[in-house]
Amino acid sequence: MRRREEGGSLVRGRALFSRREFLRLGGAGVAGAALLGVAGCGGGGEQGGPVQLVFSHGPEQSGVLREQLDAFNRRHEGEIRVEWREMPAQTEQYFDRLRTQFQAGGGDIDTISGDVIWPAQFAANGWIVDLSDRFPESEREKFLDGPINSNVYEGAIYGVPWFTDAGMLYYRKDLLQKSGYSEPPRTWDELKEMALRVKQDSGTKFGFVFQGANYEGGVVNGLEYIWTHGGDVLDPEDPTKVIIDSPESVAGLKTERSMVEEGVAPEAVVNYAEMESHTAFLNGDAVFMRNWPYVFGLFGQFPVKPEQVDVAPLPVDREGRQSTSSLGGWNLFINAASEDEADAAWTLIEYLAAPEQQKQRALEGGYLPTLEELYEDQEILDKVPVIALGKEAIRNTRPRPVSPYYSDMSLRMAEQFNASLKGEVSPEEAVGTLREELQNIVEQGS
Numbered sequence: 001m002r003r004r005e006e007g008g009s010l011v012r013g014r015a016l017f018s019r020r021e022f023l024r025l026g027g028a029g030v031a032g033a034a035l036l037g038v039a040g041c042g043g044g045g046e047q048g049g050p051v052q053l054v055f056s057h058g059p060e061q062s063g064v065l066r067e068q069l070d071a072f073n074r075r076h077e078g079e080i081r082v083e084w085r086e087m088p089a090q091t092e093q094y095f096d097r098l099r100t101q102f103q104a105g106g107g108d109i110d111t112i113s114g115d116v117i118w119p120a121q122f123a124a125n126g127w128i129v130d131l132s133d134r135f136p137e138s139e140r141e142k143f144l145d146g147p148i149n150s151n152v153y154e155g156a157i158y159g160v161p162w163f164t165d166a167g168m169l170y171y172r173k174d175l176l177q178k179s180g181y182s183e184p185p186r187t188w189d190e191l192k193e194m195a196l197r198v199k200q201d202s203g204t205k206f207g208f209v210f211q212g213a214n215y216e217g218g219v220v221n222g223l224e225y226i227w228t229h230g231g232d233v234l235d236p237e238d239p240t241k242v243i244i245d246s247p248e249s250v251a252g253l254k255t256e257r258s259m260v261e262e263g264v265a266p267e268a269v270v271n272y273a274e275m276e277s278h279t280a281f282l283n284g285d286a287v288f289m290r291n292w293p294y295v296f297g298l299f300g301q302f303p304v305k306p307e308q309v310d311v312a313p314l315p316v317d318r319e320g321r322q323s324t325s326s327l328g329g330w331n332l333f334i335n336a337a338s339e340d341e342a343d344a345a346w347t348l349i350e351y352l353a354a355p356e357q358q359k360q361r362a363l364e365g366g367y368l369p370t371l372e373e374l375y376e377d378q379e380i381l382d383k384v385p386v387i388a389l390g391k392e393a394i395r396n397t398r399p400r401p402v403s404p405y406y407s408d409m410s411l412r413m414a415e416q417f418n419a420s421l422k423g424e425v426s427p428e429e430a431v432g433t434l435r436e437e438l439q440n441i442v443e444q445g446s
Helices: 017-025 030-038 064-075 091-103 119-124 145-149 173-178 188-202 216-227 247-261 267-271 274-282 293-298 342-352 355-365 372-376 378-383 385-389 391-395 406-422 427-445
Strands: 051-057 080-086 111-115 160-166 168-172 206-209 238-242 286-291 309-312 325-334
Touching: 051 342, 064 080, 064 342, 064 355, 080 342, 091 111, 111 342, 119 325, 119 406, 145 160, 145 325, 160 293, 160 355, 160 391, 168 173, 173 188, 188 206, 188 247, 188 286, 206 274, 216 247, 216 325, 216 406, 238 427, 247 267, 247 406, 247 427, 267 406, 274 286, 274 293, 286 293, 293 385, 309 385, 325 342, 355 372, 355 378, 372 378, 372 391, 378 385, 385 391, 406 427
Parallel strands: 051 080, 051 111, 206 286
Antiparallel strands: 111 325, 160 325, 168 286, 168 309
8 A cells, every 4th residue: 555644635624535435335336445445555655665656647759747757756866756657648538548547446646637628527526636725826826817717616726737728820921911911810800801812812722721620629619719709608607507509609600610601711621630720831821720839849840931920819709809719738636546645746746837847848848838927038938939929829818618527518519510610500500509418418417
C-alpha cells in the first residue's frame, strides 16, 4: 500500500469515507473492492522513502515536460518522485481510459492533466479533489478568466489552469492589402465581403476555411457562431435549463451555413478538421482561416510565410458586440482516490503552473500561458509571436457548456451542427432538436 503522508487528506476539512462507503454499499463491485483495498496499492514508495507520484499526460514532442519533471525530481529528491504515465494522444481515448480507472476505484494516477471540458463531469462524479482551500481567490485572480472558469463547478474549483488555447481568425494580410484592405473584418458580413473580393482579385482558391466536421472541433466552431450572435446553450443562471433554441442561435448557424451557400467556404468544409484547414491556408489556398494558435508553429513546413499572415479576434454579428472564442487548453487535477498523495500531488501542480515553468513551456514549446503576467513578458512576446498578435482573442475566451453531461451533449451538438452546415436540416430544426435532446440528457442525468 502507499505510504500515508502526514497532512495528506483528500480535501482539507473533508472526509473521504462517505464516498468510499457509498460505493461499497451501492454494490459497485470492482469499484468498491478497489477503493477498499486495491486502488491505493502498487504506486507508493517503501516506508520512509519518497512519496511516489504518477502524473498522466499525453505524448509531448517539445521535450519541455520531461525536462521539467526531471528538474522537479531533483528538487524534491528523497521526498517526492514523479513518474510520467503517458496517455493516448487522442483526447477521447485519454478520457475513456481515465473514466475506466475512475469507475474501477480511481486507479494509481495521482496528478492528472486534463482537457478544459472535463472538470464538471469529473467533479460531479467525485473523481477529482475540490481545490478551493488550496487554491484561494487571491491566487486564482493571477490567471486568465476563461481557464479559471473552466475549472469551477457548483461554486468550487477543481483544477489549476496549465496552458490555454483560443480560437483565432488567421488572414493573409498581404492579399488583403493588395485588395485595398488595411484591417481585418470585424463582422461576419465584412468577412464574407472581403473573402469573396480578395479571392477574386488574387485567384485564391477559397475565401474562408474552418472546422465543420462532425466531431468536437465542429462543436467548437458551431458554438463560436452562436456566441458571436448573442446565443448560448445553457442558461447562465440555471445550467440545468437548455436555451439553445433562440433566434440568436438560429442566426449563428445561418451565418455558418451561409459561408458554404455563398461560396465563401468550400463545400468540403463540412468534413474539415484542424489539419485540413491549416493545410489549405498554409498552402496558400485560403484567404481566411479559423484555427488554434498551434498553426504558428507550422510555418517553414508550407509555402506561406509568417510575414504574410496576421491574426485577429473572431468576427461578430454586429458592431459593438464583444468577440468571443472557445476556450481550449489543459488543466491540472488531483485524483480523489489519491488521499495519501494529495499534498505531494499539489506540490507538483504548484510547480508546473508556476510562472517559471509556464514561461519555459511558452518559449520552448509554444504553449500559451494561463498567467496574466506572462502576457506582458517581453521575451515571450518577442519569441512567441502568436501571443503578441492574438492577445485579445486569448483573453476573450469562454468555456464550452459547463455540465457534468457535456460529453453526451457534445455528441448531439456535433451531429446537428454538421447537419445544419450541410443543409440537411435548417438551423431552426437543428436548435429545436438540440433543445429536446440536451434537456433530456440533463434531466436523465439529474
